[in-house]
Amino acid sequence: MNKYLDKFKDFFQPNEVVKNIHEIDFARLKSQGITALIMDIDETLIPRTFHDVSPEVFEWVVARKEEGFKLCLTSNSRHPLRVKYIGDTLNVPSMSLGLKPLPFAFWKSMETLGSKPENTAMIGDQLFMDILGANLVKLYSIYVKPMTPETFLPRIWMRRAEEWLLKEV
């Protein structure tokens, strides 16, 4: 592969690829020194069209808290009330209009979590927002496969581009 293309693709490579949040090995993350989790919402925790949290996700968040992780929800969503409702339901801080992959949302989230890049993981379903942004501020990045197939053409193209960028799946 062209070495410049290869370097370009490096910006988008997550540290880990998982099928869903339940596949993540949190004991190992903890042993790596990760104590704080920045979570994307849409298609990572709940499908984009859902407005409430499933019992499974609620239990998943409670389990992480019991393991000692600090969490915050950091979304690019333009629906602040929905994001706040989900954050309040899960009893974790939340942020909408994050403008990921710009670094501000990640910096602000780390401030909220009281964490540093070396002990923070970003968990999200979009290479162009969650993973690129996390890599730029040097967080541990975990790419979760989106929960539902895309039906909107620009998003289908985006997923194709993600597949092309990912070096290994």
Ligand SMILES: [Mg+2]
């Ligand atoms: Mg998402």
